Amino acid sequence: MPLIGYARVSTEDQTPLPQSQALKSAGCAEIHEEHASGGNRARPVLARVLERISKGDTLVVVRIDRLARSLSHLLEVIERLEAKGAFFRSIEDPIDTASPQGKFTLQVLGAAAEFERALIRERTKAGLRSARADGRIGGNPGLKARDAGAIRKVRAARVESHFQKLNASAEQWVPEVRRLRPDMPWEDVLRVVNSGLPKESQPWTEARLIRATKTFVKEGLLPEAILGRAVRASKDDRLPAIIAAIKGADPEITLQAICDRLENMRERTPRGRTKWQPSSVKMLLQRAQGLGLLTQSP
CATH class of the missing domain: 1.10.10 (Arc Repressor Mutant, subunit A)
Structure with missing residues (x-):
């Protein structure tokens, strides 16, 4: 069972060497290092690892916080691994999805995450009810005032959210696009991609598939040549x-x-x-x- 290590530090001043050494000692023959904030889900190195990982592989980290800073992100990554038949292991935490104990821990975490989401929804509803009772209207004051800083933050959040949605579905379309473009026209690539989707998945449109590809090219996750004109x-x-x-x-x-x-x-x-x-x-x-x-x- 191949072990693939992932090491992350937040700044260029820090070194991932101690993590890499611990991953090597744990049996990881392949180790990927990244300098990025844990709060940033749009990490190119992690995205490439998740795209290329195969059935039977195990993604290994030293600690959970090296992979994700939120429970929702951790579960999202593990779901992507499980969809590929891969596993997840944290050296210093009791999580190994290849073992019964690790699966139980994961179930507990999933229940905690759902409870957390329910609390957030209830607090949000209560806050809106209180605001309406006081005659206040919800919304972002900075946006209403057309504050440039507030607008930039909202735009950045939208870009991040869009990238995360694409990243979550990457295994459905990225391998096909990487293999078939630019040798095959987009309309035929689209039909190949859609024909392999699970029945419950929303089919791609040609425009959406091209936009998604351009986003990944911009992030350095796909080569620019993929966008070249195809010879019919x-x-x-x-x-x-x-x-x-x-x-x-x-x-x-x-x-x-x-x-x-x-x-x-x-x-x-x-x-x-x-x-x-x-x-x-x-x-x-x-x-x-x-x-x-x-x-x-x-």
């Missing part, structure tokens, strides 16, 4: 490219599962039919391999 594939090469993209995302996917994905994407067969057969997919995979679009044997 010929009609005969388009289907092999799409099928190769699906196969590349999951090398173990079955021919029938690819048929299901294509039907979900409403792609028609080379003969214009709506129902796909495994034999047709196998033929197109062989063509994709001949075009150099697929490195593995179909």
Whole structure:
């Protein structure tokens, strides 16, 4: 089980060396260091680690506060790891999600977080009721006065909130965008991304997917070349490219599962039919391999 270490210090004057040494002693062969505030969730190094971590890996930190400064952020990160089949361990805290005791601790933390959210909601409602009873109207006085500092803070909070939402869904779209762009047009990338989403997830639109990609490029999490203009594939090469993209995302996917994905994407067969057969997919995979679009044997 690969152990991946994450070390963080708040300022450039501090050194992550003691953390890195402790992580190495704990068995981490791969260690990522970052200089960033714990209150800032938009951390490029952490985002890259969470994007690339694989099933069976364990993210290891020396202490919980090196990963997150709030319970909500900690649980958010652990949920992302669990969605990938990965685990989390803190050396100095009783949390190891690969063990029954660690899972129990996590359940307790989750219950505490929900209780905390309920208290905050109730306090907020009580404050609004009190303000209305006193004839006061809620809102940000600085915004009402058009204070430049207040406006900057609100904008920064909105940017941070937007990035966190994108970061939470990164595993749904970043790997596909990284692999397929700019070789494939956005409309086809979009269809590949949406075809792999869980049924309960909101489908992406092309405009939203491009905006999300631009945000990650700006943060240095994706290369700028991804935004380049795609050379549209010929009609005969388009289907092999799409099928190769699906196969590349999951090398173990079955021919029938690819048929299901294509039907979900409403792609028609080379003969214009709506129902796909495994034999047709196998033929197109062989063509994709001949075009150099697929490195593995179909």
